[in-house]
Amino acid sequence: MIQLTADLALPGLSMPFARNEEIFAEEEPAEFVYKVISGVVRTGRLLADGRRQLNAFYLAGDVFGLERGDVHRCAAEAVTEANVALIRRSTLERQAERNGLVAQELWNLTALTLERMEQHIMLLGRKSALERVASFLLSLIDAKQGDGCAPVRAIDLSMSRSDVADYLGLTIETVSRSLSQLERVKIIALANARHINLLDRKALKNLATLGDALRLV
Protein backbone atom coordinates (compact mmCIF):
# COMPACT_ATOMS: atom_id res chain seq x y z
CA MET A 1 0.00 0.00 0.00
CA ILE A 2 2.80 2.37 0.90
CA GLN A 3 4.43 1.90 -2.45
CA LEU A 4 1.34 2.59 -4.47
CA THR A 5 0.26 5.41 -2.26
CA ALA A 6 3.46 7.19 -3.03
CA ASP A 7 3.03 6.66 -6.75
CA LEU A 8 -0.60 7.65 -6.72
CA ALA A 9 -0.17 10.81 -4.76
CA LEU A 10 1.34 12.75 -7.64
CA PRO A 11 -0.61 15.92 -6.97
CA GLY A 12 -0.63 17.13 -10.55
CA LEU A 13 -2.99 14.37 -11.55
CA SER A 14 -5.65 14.82 -8.90
CA MET A 15 -9.02 15.75 -10.36
CA PRO A 16 -12.20 17.15 -8.79
CA PHE A 17 -15.59 15.65 -9.61
CA ALA A 18 -19.02 17.06 -8.86
CA ARG A 19 -21.88 15.17 -7.25
CA ASN A 20 -23.13 12.44 -9.61
CA GLU A 21 -20.50 13.27 -12.19
CA GLU A 22 -19.30 10.36 -14.24
CA ILE A 23 -15.68 9.35 -13.67
CA PHE A 24 -15.65 6.64 -16.28
CA ALA A 25 -18.36 4.76 -18.18
CA GLU A 26 -19.11 1.11 -18.72
CA GLU A 27 -17.13 -0.19 -21.70
CA GLU A 28 -14.88 2.84 -21.77
CA PRO A 29 -11.19 2.10 -22.45
CA ALA A 30 -9.45 1.54 -19.12
CA GLU A 31 -6.68 4.06 -19.50
CA PHE A 32 -6.32 4.98 -15.84
CA VAL A 33 -6.40 3.57 -12.37
CA TYR A 34 -8.07 5.77 -9.78
CA LYS A 35 -7.59 6.55 -6.13
CA VAL A 36 -10.05 8.42 -3.95
CA ILE A 37 -8.39 11.39 -2.28
CA SER A 38 -11.56 12.75 -0.71
CA GLY A 39 -15.28 12.14 -1.06
CA VAL A 40 -17.12 8.97 -2.05
CA VAL A 41 -17.32 7.11 -5.35
CA ARG A 42 -19.71 4.38 -6.51
CA THR A 43 -19.21 1.76 -9.20
CA GLY A 44 -21.96 -0.22 -10.86
CA ARG A 45 -23.59 -1.57 -13.96
CA LEU A 46 -26.89 -1.16 -15.75
CA LEU A 47 -29.28 -3.51 -17.48
CA ALA A 48 -30.89 -2.15 -20.63
CA ASP A 49 -34.27 -1.81 -18.94
CA GLY A 50 -32.79 0.54 -16.38
CA ARG A 51 -32.19 -1.79 -13.47
CA ARG A 52 -28.98 -0.78 -11.75
CA GLN A 53 -26.66 -2.73 -9.50
CA LEU A 54 -23.90 -1.02 -7.57
CA ASN A 55 -20.83 -3.12 -6.76
CA ALA A 56 -19.11 -0.96 -4.24
CA PHE A 57 -18.64 2.39 -2.60
CA TYR A 58 -15.09 3.71 -2.39
CA LEU A 59 -13.93 6.03 0.38
CA ALA A 60 -10.80 8.14 0.77
CA GLY A 61 -7.73 6.00 0.24
CA ASP A 62 -9.50 3.33 -1.80
CA VAL A 63 -8.32 2.40 -5.27
CA PHE A 64 -10.80 1.57 -8.02
CA GLY A 65 -10.98 1.07 -11.77
CA LEU A 66 -8.30 -1.60 -11.76
CA GLU A 67 -9.11 -3.90 -14.68
CA ARG A 68 -7.71 -6.97 -16.31
CA GLY A 69 -8.91 -6.20 -19.81
CA ASP A 70 -8.66 -2.99 -21.74
CA VAL A 71 -12.13 -1.64 -20.91
CA HIS A 72 -13.97 -0.81 -17.71
CA ARG A 73 -16.67 -3.30 -16.95
CA CYS A 74 -18.35 -0.94 -14.47
CA ALA A 75 -19.22 2.71 -14.57
CA ALA A 76 -17.87 4.94 -11.81
CA GLU A 77 -19.51 8.11 -10.54
CA ALA A 78 -18.93 10.55 -7.73
CA VAL A 79 -21.46 10.15 -4.92
CA THR A 80 -20.34 13.38 -3.26
CA GLU A 81 -18.00 16.03 -4.48
CA ALA A 82 -14.78 14.08 -4.73
CA ASN A 83 -11.12 14.44 -5.51
CA VAL A 84 -9.68 11.53 -7.38
CA ALA A 85 -6.09 10.82 -8.33
CA LEU A 86 -5.51 9.32 -11.77
CA ILE A 87 -2.58 7.12 -12.63
CA ARG A 88 -1.94 6.14 -16.20
CA ARG A 89 -2.27 2.41 -16.40
CA SER A 90 0.56 1.96 -18.85
CA THR A 91 2.87 3.76 -16.42
CA LEU A 92 1.77 1.55 -13.58
CA GLU A 93 2.28 -1.61 -15.57
CA ARG A 94 5.72 -0.53 -16.66
CA GLN A 95 6.61 0.10 -13.04
CA ALA A 96 5.20 -3.26 -12.04
CA GLU A 97 7.46 -4.99 -14.51
CA ARG A 98 10.53 -3.42 -12.99
CA ASN A 99 9.48 -3.31 -9.37
CA GLY A 100 8.11 -6.43 -7.72
CA LEU A 101 6.60 -4.43 -4.89
CA VAL A 102 4.42 -2.44 -7.27
CA ALA A 103 3.30 -5.66 -8.94
CA GLN A 104 2.48 -7.16 -5.59
CA GLU A 105 0.53 -4.10 -4.58
CA LEU A 106 -1.53 -4.20 -7.77
CA TRP A 107 -2.34 -7.80 -6.99
CA ASN A 108 -3.16 -6.98 -3.38
CA LEU A 109 -5.57 -4.23 -4.33
CA THR A 110 -7.36 -6.46 -6.80
CA ALA A 111 -7.58 -9.25 -4.23
CA LEU A 112 -8.97 -6.84 -1.65
CA THR A 113 -11.71 -5.78 -4.04
CA LEU A 114 -12.38 -9.44 -4.72
CA GLU A 115 -12.81 -10.16 -1.02
CA ARG A 116 -15.36 -7.40 -0.71
CA MET A 117 -17.25 -8.68 -3.73
CA GLU A 118 -17.38 -12.19 -2.29
CA GLN A 119 -18.83 -10.85 0.92
CA HIS A 120 -21.34 -8.85 -1.08
CA ILE A 121 -22.39 -11.97 -2.94
CA MET A 122 -23.34 -13.62 0.35
CA LEU A 123 -25.34 -10.54 1.27
CA LEU A 124 -27.21 -10.43 -2.03
CA GLY A 125 -27.79 -14.13 -2.36
CA ARG A 126 -28.82 -15.13 1.12
CA LYS A 127 -29.62 -12.25 3.45
CA SER A 128 -33.02 -10.69 4.16
CA ALA A 129 -33.68 -7.00 3.62
CA LEU A 130 -33.20 -6.20 7.30
CA GLU A 131 -29.97 -8.19 7.44
CA ARG A 132 -28.70 -6.41 4.34
CA VAL A 133 -29.32 -2.97 5.75
CA ALA A 134 -27.78 -3.96 9.08
CA SER A 135 -24.73 -5.38 7.30
CA PHE A 136 -24.41 -2.21 5.27
CA LEU A 137 -24.49 0.05 8.31
CA LEU A 138 -21.98 -2.16 10.04
CA SER A 139 -19.60 -2.05 7.10
CA LEU A 140 -19.77 1.75 7.16
CA ILE A 141 -19.01 1.69 10.87
CA ASP A 142 -16.08 -0.65 10.36
CA ALA A 143 -14.70 1.54 7.60
CA LYS A 144 -14.87 4.56 9.91
CA GLN A 145 -13.45 2.61 12.83
CA GLY A 146 -10.40 1.84 10.75
CA ASP A 147 -9.52 5.54 10.66
CA GLY A 148 -9.92 6.78 14.21
CA CYS A 149 -9.94 4.60 17.29
CA ALA A 150 -12.86 6.12 19.20
CA PRO A 151 -15.94 3.89 19.05
CA VAL A 152 -18.29 5.09 16.33
CA ARG A 153 -21.57 6.48 17.66
CA ALA A 154 -22.96 8.02 14.49
CA ILE A 155 -23.00 7.40 10.77
CA ASP A 156 -23.33 10.03 8.07
CA LEU A 157 -24.69 8.55 4.89
CA SER A 158 -23.16 10.27 1.91
CA MET A 159 -25.35 8.36 -0.53
CA SER A 160 -29.06 8.52 -1.30
CA ARG A 161 -31.62 5.82 -0.52
CA SER A 162 -31.54 5.04 -4.20
CA ASP A 163 -27.82 4.31 -4.08
CA VAL A 164 -28.19 2.18 -0.97
CA ALA A 165 -31.06 0.27 -2.55
CA ASP A 166 -29.16 -0.41 -5.75
CA TYR A 167 -26.16 -1.52 -3.75
CA LEU A 168 -28.18 -3.89 -1.56
CA GLY A 169 -30.40 -5.28 -4.31
CA LEU A 170 -33.55 -3.75 -2.79
CA THR A 171 -35.94 -0.88 -3.52
CA ILE A 172 -35.71 2.51 -1.84
CA GLU A 173 -38.98 1.80 -0.04
CA THR A 174 -37.65 -1.40 1.49
CA VAL A 175 -34.46 0.35 2.58
CA SER A 176 -36.51 3.08 4.18
CA ARG A 177 -38.78 0.59 5.92
CA SER A 178 -35.82 -1.41 7.18
CA LEU A 179 -34.23 1.69 8.67
CA SER A 180 -37.54 2.62 10.30
CA GLN A 181 -37.74 -0.89 11.70
CA LEU A 182 -34.23 -0.63 13.12
CA GLU A 183 -35.26 2.63 14.70
CA ARG A 184 -38.46 1.15 16.13
CA VAL A 185 -36.49 -1.54 17.97
CA LYS A 186 -34.02 1.08 19.23
CA ILE A 187 -30.95 -0.19 17.41
CA ILE A 188 -30.49 3.14 15.67
CA ALA A 189 -32.00 6.62 15.84
CA LEU A 190 -32.51 8.68 12.71
CA ALA A 191 -31.53 12.28 13.41
CA ASN A 192 -32.50 12.88 9.80
CA ALA A 193 -32.54 10.78 6.66
CA ARG A 194 -28.78 10.90 6.23
CA HIS A 195 -27.60 11.05 9.83
CA ILE A 196 -27.90 7.91 11.94
CA ASN A 197 -27.07 7.52 15.62
CA LEU A 198 -25.98 4.10 16.70
CA LEU A 199 -27.78 2.95 19.87
CA ASP A 200 -27.15 -0.78 20.07
CA ARG A 201 -24.12 -1.92 18.21
CA LYS A 202 -24.23 -5.49 19.47
CA ALA A 203 -27.80 -5.97 18.29
CA LEU A 204 -26.86 -4.56 14.90
CA LYS A 205 -23.99 -6.98 14.62
CA ASN A 206 -26.21 -9.90 15.55
CA LEU A 207 -28.63 -8.95 12.83
CA ALA A 208 -25.93 -8.42 10.26
CA THR A 209 -24.04 -11.61 10.88
CA LEU A 210 -26.80 -13.93 11.99
CA GLY A 211 -24.79 -15.92 11.95
CA ASP A 212 -21.91 -15.53 9.68
CA ALA A 213 -19.91 -18.57 10.61
CA LEU A 214 -16.72 -16.60 10.18
CA ARG A 215 -17.58 -14.22 12.94
CA LEU A 216 -18.88 -16.77 15.38
CA VAL A 217 -15.71 -18.78 15.61
Next chain:
Amino acid sequence: MIQLTADLALPGLSMPFARNEEIFAEEEPAEFVYKVISGVVRTGRLLADGRRQLNAFYLAGDVFGLERGDVHRCAAEAVTEANVALIRRSTLERQAERNGLVAQELWNLTALTLERMEQHIMLLGRKSALERVASFLLSLIDAKQGDGCAPVRAIDLSMSRSDVADYLGLTIETVSRSLSQLERVKIIALANARHINLLDRKALKNLATLGDALRLV
Protein backbone atom coordinates in the same frame (compact mmCIF):
# COMPACT_ATOMS: atom_id res chain seq x y z
CA MET B 1 -1.73 -18.08 -18.47
CA ILE B 2 0.92 -20.04 -20.30
CA GLN B 3 3.47 -19.36 -17.65
CA LEU B 4 1.32 -20.46 -14.76
CA THR B 5 -0.05 -23.42 -16.61
CA ALA B 6 3.45 -24.72 -16.98
CA ASP B 7 4.17 -24.21 -13.31
CA LEU B 8 0.91 -25.71 -12.19
CA ALA B 9 1.11 -28.79 -14.29
CA LEU B 10 3.70 -30.48 -12.08
CA PRO B 11 2.08 -33.88 -12.17
CA GLY B 12 3.45 -35.05 -8.84
CA LEU B 13 1.19 -32.67 -6.98
CA SER B 14 -2.12 -33.57 -8.61
CA MET B 15 -4.64 -34.95 -6.15
CA PRO B 16 -7.92 -36.81 -6.65
CA PHE B 17 -11.05 -35.79 -4.76
CA ALA B 18 -14.30 -37.72 -4.42
CA ARG B 19 -17.75 -36.27 -5.00
CA ASN B 20 -18.55 -33.70 -2.30
CA GLU B 21 -15.16 -34.09 -0.68
CA GLU B 22 -13.80 -30.99 0.94
CA ILE B 23 -10.72 -29.49 -0.71
CA PHE B 24 -10.26 -26.74 1.84
CA ALA B 25 -12.44 -25.24 4.53
CA GLU B 26 -13.51 -21.71 5.37
CA GLU B 27 -10.89 -20.06 7.60
CA GLU B 28 -8.34 -22.74 6.88
CA PRO B 29 -4.75 -21.49 6.36
CA ALA B 30 -4.26 -20.76 2.66
CA GLU B 31 -1.18 -22.87 2.08
CA PHE B 32 -1.87 -23.79 -1.53
CA VAL B 33 -3.26 -22.46 -4.76
CA TYR B 34 -5.34 -24.94 -6.74
CA LYS B 35 -5.94 -25.71 -10.38
CA VAL B 36 -8.68 -27.96 -11.69
CA ILE B 37 -7.23 -30.70 -13.90
CA SER B 38 -10.53 -32.53 -14.40
CA GLY B 39 -13.98 -32.47 -12.86
CA VAL B 40 -15.82 -29.57 -11.25
CA VAL B 41 -15.23 -27.67 -8.01
CA ARG B 42 -17.49 -25.29 -6.08
CA THR B 43 -16.53 -22.56 -3.62
CA GLY B 44 -18.85 -20.95 -1.12
CA ARG B 45 -19.59 -19.78 2.36
CA LEU B 46 -22.06 -20.60 5.10
CA LEU B 47 -24.06 -18.57 7.55
CA ALA B 48 -24.40 -20.07 11.02
CA ASP B 49 -28.06 -20.92 10.50
CA GLY B 50 -27.16 -23.11 7.53
CA ARG B 51 -27.81 -20.77 4.65
CA ARG B 52 -25.24 -21.36 1.97
CA GLN B 53 -24.04 -19.16 -0.85
CA LEU B 54 -21.82 -20.51 -3.60
CA ASN B 55 -19.49 -18.01 -5.29
CA ALA B 56 -18.39 -19.98 -8.28
CA PHE B 57 -18.00 -23.25 -10.08
CA TYR B 58 -14.56 -24.05 -11.45
CA LEU B 59 -14.02 -26.25 -14.49
CA ALA B 60 -10.92 -27.90 -15.93
CA GLY B 61 -8.17 -25.32 -16.34
CA ASP B 62 -9.56 -22.89 -13.78
CA VAL B 63 -7.47 -21.74 -10.84
CA PHE B 64 -9.04 -21.22 -7.42
CA GLY B 65 -8.07 -20.69 -3.80
CA LEU B 66 -5.96 -17.63 -4.59
CA GLU B 67 -6.11 -15.41 -1.50
CA ARG B 68 -4.72 -12.13 -0.33
CA GLY B 69 -4.61 -12.98 3.35
CA ASP B 70 -3.32 -16.10 5.01
CA VAL B 71 -6.64 -17.96 5.29
CA HIS B 72 -9.28 -19.10 2.82
CA ARG B 73 -12.42 -17.04 3.04
CA CYS B 74 -14.43 -19.66 1.16
CA ALA B 75 -14.70 -23.39 1.44
CA ALA B 76 -13.99 -25.48 -1.66
CA GLU B 77 -15.50 -28.87 -2.43
CA ALA B 78 -15.49 -31.28 -5.34
CA VAL B 79 -18.81 -31.28 -7.19
CA THR B 80 -17.84 -34.34 -9.19
CA GLU B 81 -14.86 -36.63 -8.86
CA ALA B 82 -12.06 -34.24 -9.60
CA ASN B 83 -8.32 -34.05 -10.03
CA VAL B 84 -6.79 -30.91 -8.65
CA ALA B 85 -3.22 -29.69 -8.88
CA LEU B 86 -1.80 -28.05 -5.76
CA ILE B 87 0.91 -25.42 -5.84
CA ARG B 88 2.49 -24.30 -2.63
CA ARG B 89 1.73 -20.64 -2.23
CA SER B 90 5.13 -19.76 -0.81
CA THR B 91 6.74 -21.26 -3.89
CA LEU B 92 4.51 -19.28 -6.17
CA GLU B 93 5.16 -16.03 -4.37
CA ARG B 94 8.88 -16.59 -4.44
CA GLN B 95 8.66 -17.16 -8.18
CA ALA B 96 6.55 -14.06 -8.59
CA GLU B 97 9.20 -11.96 -6.93
CA ARG B 98 11.82 -13.14 -9.38
CA ASN B 99 9.71 -13.45 -12.50
CA GLY B 100 7.47 -10.61 -13.52
CA LEU B 101 5.42 -12.85 -15.80
CA VAL B 102 4.41 -15.07 -12.90
CA ALA B 103 3.44 -12.03 -10.85
CA GLN B 104 1.40 -10.72 -13.74
CA GLU B 105 -0.31 -14.05 -14.16
CA LEU B 106 -1.26 -14.18 -10.47
CA TRP B 107 -2.76 -10.75 -10.87
CA ASN B 108 -4.56 -11.77 -14.05
CA LEU B 109 -6.12 -14.80 -12.44
CA THR B 110 -7.33 -12.78 -9.47
CA ALA B 111 -8.75 -10.12 -11.76
CA LEU B 112 -10.54 -12.77 -13.83
CA THR B 113 -12.20 -14.15 -10.71
CA LEU B 114 -13.13 -10.61 -9.76
CA GLU B 115 -14.81 -10.05 -13.11
CA ARG B 116 -16.90 -13.14 -12.66
CA MET B 117 -17.89 -12.08 -9.16
CA GLU B 118 -18.97 -8.66 -10.41
CA GLN B 119 -21.16 -10.25 -13.01
CA HIS B 120 -22.60 -12.53 -10.37
CA ILE B 121 -23.42 -9.55 -8.20
CA MET B 122 -25.59 -8.13 -10.97
CA LEU B 123 -27.32 -11.49 -11.29
CA LEU B 124 -28.02 -11.80 -7.57
CA GLY B 125 -28.99 -8.20 -6.98
CA ARG B 126 -31.19 -7.42 -9.94
CA LYS B 127 -32.27 -10.43 -11.96
CA SER B 128 -35.46 -12.47 -11.58
CA ALA B 129 -35.40 -16.21 -10.95
CA LEU B 130 -35.98 -17.01 -14.61
CA GLU B 131 -33.28 -14.58 -15.71
CA ARG B 132 -30.85 -16.09 -13.22
CA VAL B 133 -31.40 -19.62 -14.46
CA ALA B 134 -31.16 -18.49 -18.08
CA SER B 135 -27.93 -16.61 -17.32
CA PHE B 136 -26.54 -19.67 -15.58
CA LEU B 137 -27.26 -21.97 -18.51
CA LEU B 138 -25.76 -19.45 -20.88
CA SER B 139 -22.58 -19.18 -18.84
CA LEU B 140 -22.23 -22.97 -18.97
CA ILE B 141 -22.71 -22.86 -22.72
CA ASP B 142 -20.13 -20.12 -23.09
CA ALA B 143 -17.64 -22.06 -20.97
CA LYS B 144 -18.14 -25.09 -23.19
CA GLN B 145 -17.99 -23.01 -26.36
CA GLY B 146 -14.56 -21.81 -25.33
CA ASP B 147 -13.23 -25.35 -25.63
CA GLY B 148 -14.58 -26.69 -28.91
CA CYS B 149 -15.85 -24.56 -31.75
CA ALA B 150 -18.96 -26.54 -32.69
CA PRO B 151 -22.12 -24.76 -31.51
CA VAL B 152 -23.27 -26.24 -28.23
CA ARG B 153 -26.56 -28.10 -28.49
CA ALA B 154 -26.67 -29.75 -25.08
CA ILE B 155 -25.61 -29.08 -21.52
CA ASP B 156 -24.70 -31.69 -18.94
CA LEU B 157 -25.16 -30.34 -15.44
CA SER B 158 -22.55 -31.79 -13.14
CA MET B 159 -24.10 -30.14 -10.09
CA SER B 160 -27.30 -30.84 -8.18
CA ARG B 161 -30.33 -28.53 -8.05
CA SER B 162 -29.21 -27.68 -4.55
CA ASP B 163 -25.85 -26.43 -5.82
CA VAL B 164 -27.49 -24.44 -8.58
CA ALA B 165 -29.94 -22.92 -6.12
CA ASP B 166 -27.24 -21.91 -3.67
CA TYR B 167 -25.23 -20.42 -6.50
CA LEU B 168 -28.16 -18.41 -7.86
CA GLY B 169 -29.56 -17.31 -4.51
CA LEU B 170 -32.77 -19.29 -4.99
CA THR B 171 -34.38 -22.48 -3.65
CA ILE B 172 -34.24 -25.82 -5.41
CA GLU B 173 -37.96 -25.61 -6.08
CA THR B 174 -37.63 -22.28 -7.85
CA VAL B 175 -34.74 -23.57 -9.94
CA SER B 176 -36.79 -26.60 -10.91
CA ARG B 177 -39.81 -24.50 -11.77
CA SER B 178 -37.71 -22.11 -13.84
CA LEU B 179 -36.25 -24.98 -15.84
CA SER B 180 -39.74 -26.38 -16.39
CA GLN B 181 -40.86 -22.97 -17.52
CA LEU B 182 -37.98 -22.74 -20.00
CA GLU B 183 -39.01 -26.15 -21.27
CA ARG B 184 -42.67 -25.16 -21.57
CA VAL B 185 -41.77 -22.25 -23.86
CA LYS B 186 -39.50 -24.53 -25.90
CA ILE B 187 -36.23 -22.80 -25.10
CA ILE B 188 -34.76 -26.00 -23.69
CA ALA B 189 -35.75 -29.67 -23.48
CA LEU B 190 -34.96 -31.73 -20.41
CA ALA B 191 -33.77 -35.17 -21.49
CA ASN B 192 -33.45 -35.83 -17.79
CA ALA B 193 -32.79 -33.70 -14.73
CA ARG B 194 -29.11 -33.28 -15.50
CA HIS B 195 -29.12 -33.33 -19.29
CA ILE B 196 -30.49 -30.32 -21.10
CA ASN B 197 -30.94 -29.85 -24.84
CA LEU B 198 -30.74 -26.34 -26.13
CA LEU B 199 -33.58 -25.50 -28.53
CA ASP B 200 -33.58 -21.72 -28.81
CA ARG B 201 -30.32 -20.12 -27.97
CA LYS B 202 -31.32 -16.64 -29.03
CA ALA B 203 -34.37 -16.64 -26.76
CA LEU B 204 -32.22 -17.87 -23.89
CA LYS B 205 -29.77 -15.05 -24.46
CA ASN B 206 -32.55 -12.50 -24.56
CA LEU B 207 -33.84 -13.73 -21.23
CA ALA B 208 -30.41 -13.83 -19.66
CA THR B 209 -29.26 -10.43 -20.77
CA LEU B 210 -32.50 -8.49 -20.89
CA GLY B 211 -30.90 -6.24 -21.47
CA ASP B 212 -27.38 -6.21 -20.27
CA ALA B 213 -26.22 -2.90 -21.64
CA LEU B 214 -22.84 -4.41 -22.42
CA ARG B 215 -24.30 -6.85 -24.88
CA LEU B 216 -26.63 -4.45 -26.57
CA VAL B 217 -24.03 -1.97 -27.69
Next chain:
DNA sequence: CGTTGCATTGAAATCCCTCAAGCGAGGTGG
Protein backbone atom coordinates in the same frame (compact mmCIF):
# COMPACT_ATOMS: atom_id res chain seq x y z
C1' DC C 1 -44.66 30.66 -0.96
C1' DG C 2 -44.69 27.45 -4.63
C1' DT C 3 -41.59 24.10 -6.67
C1' DT C 4 -38.50 20.38 -6.78
C1' DG C 5 -36.17 16.38 -5.13
C1' DC C 6 -35.69 12.98 -1.68
C1' DA C 7 -37.67 10.18 1.93
C1' DT C 8 -41.43 7.92 4.44
C1' DT C 9 -45.64 5.42 4.81
C1' DG C 10 -49.71 2.68 3.42
C1' DA C 11 -52.28 -0.69 0.56
C1' DA C 12 -52.37 -3.98 -2.93
C1' DA C 13 -50.02 -7.09 -5.92
C1' DT C 14 -46.32 -10.16 -7.12
C1' DC C 15 -42.67 -13.18 -6.86
C1' DC C 16 -40.48 -16.48 -4.49
C1' DC C 17 -40.31 -19.43 -0.44
C1' DT C 18 -42.18 -22.98 2.58
C1' DC C 19 -44.47 -27.00 3.32
C1' DA C 20 -46.13 -31.19 1.51
C1' DA C 21 -47.02 -34.80 -1.67
C1' DG C 22 -45.74 -37.48 -5.64
C1' DC C 23 -42.63 -39.28 -9.15
C1' DG C 24 -38.73 -41.84 -11.15
C1' DA C 25 -34.19 -43.92 -11.30
C1' DG C 26 -30.85 -46.64 -9.01
C1' DG C 27 -29.55 -49.78 -5.49
C1' DT C 28 -30.52 -53.49 -2.06
C1' DG C 29 -32.45 -57.40 -0.05
C1' DG C 30 -35.76 -60.98 0.13
Next chain:
DNA sequence: CCACCTCGCTTGAGGGATTTCAATGCAACG
Protein backbone atom coordinates in the same frame (compact mmCIF):
# COMPACT_ATOMS: atom_id res chain seq x y z
C1' DC D 1 -36.56 -60.99 -10.40
C1' DC D 2 -39.40 -58.14 -8.09
C1' DA D 3 -40.64 -55.45 -4.05
C1' DC D 4 -38.95 -51.91 -1.54
C1' DC D 5 -36.22 -48.10 -0.10
C1' DT D 6 -33.70 -43.94 -0.80
C1' DC D 7 -32.45 -39.86 -2.91
C1' DG D 8 -32.92 -36.21 -5.97
C1' DC D 9 -36.20 -33.80 -8.58
C1' DT D 10 -40.81 -32.03 -9.78
C1' DT D 11 -45.22 -30.12 -8.85
C1' DG D 12 -48.96 -27.97 -6.18
C1' DA D 13 -51.04 -24.99 -2.65
C1' DG D 14 -50.62 -21.53 0.57
C1' DG D 15 -48.17 -17.90 2.84
C1' DG D 16 -44.80 -14.34 3.46
C1' DA D 17 -41.38 -10.93 2.21
C1' DT D 18 -40.51 -7.56 -0.94
C1' DT D 19 -42.02 -4.84 -4.78
C1' DT D 20 -45.17 -1.77 -6.95
C1' DC D 21 -48.19 1.91 -6.98
C1' DA D 22 -49.81 5.94 -4.80
C1' DA D 23 -50.08 9.52 -1.46
C1' DT D 24 -47.96 12.37 1.91
C1' DG D 25 -44.23 14.74 4.34
C1' DC D 26 -40.23 17.48 4.55
C1' DA D 27 -36.33 20.39 3.57
C1' DA D 28 -33.80 23.26 0.30
C1' DC D 29 -34.14 26.75 -3.00
C1' DG D 30 -35.60 30.20 -6.14
